[in-house]
Amino acid sequence: MSLVNHIKKIFGAKQPRLPKVMHCVEMLLVNMQQSGDSAVRERDLDWEFEHIRLCVKYAKMLAANRKIDPDIAACAVALQNIGRIITGKSENHAEAGYEPTKRILTGLGCFTPQEIEMIATSVRRHSRKERVDTPLDELAKDVDIYARYCQGHEFTRQHDIARLTKIRQELHMGGM
Template structure:
């Protein structure tokens, strides 16, 4: 599956390159989307290793979690707007249907930081918050702060 993820990342980079050519107002530049997708994938692998979840599936879900924002350019409701694009992205994947469904659900649910979901959902949420924190974003929402504190503790890191 390792090489399958490399193929997924190539497709993600191609997709983002195509979207970069479109003239639209974006809340985040495509350069950030590329960086965030790749670094979230790595953070997701780390968390999956620690939590006993499939590393490559976690990396894929983490890399695709903001796909709704890639297409719309907008932060608002981007998790829900990611459902159809992520389904289309996964159509040609050799993943089992249950794994595709898990990735789609993790994308849809990743903005629900105050709710507890499946282990894959939780990895995507935690990777998102942790990656944003380490890129210098201000983490200010109470449920984001709580999640950040918990995952930092789990990894024996100080915030």
């Protein structure tokens, strides 16, 4: 039984979509960990899981404020590093995540074609922090920056610092 069919069987068609997406990501992380390839990865798989958890948390907080569907936003950020999880590499991980995201969401059978494209495009664009794209893309970029900040990353690029300052103000935490 494929992973996606296993998820459908566990959750059924009526369940909220984020738990289905998170279960797929968690199963992928577990499979990667069990395969023993984590030694050649740029990011530890535990770091990846914590990053995803933080991104989902902040996406839910910001989505309603920005008039973005919180379910779509949370699903998009849950999948935004799927390319790095699969390849183990940060370089081009956003682009590498586009097709796997489409396959996962299509397989789950609970997203429209438009939602699948919107989420997959957000995954593809989330590393282009210097550009301004759709509201969903911008939310994904912002929570990625903020989650990395929460995980101890120090930013040096001006556009990253500007994003971090903006999101801290939006979350009522003050500037840098």
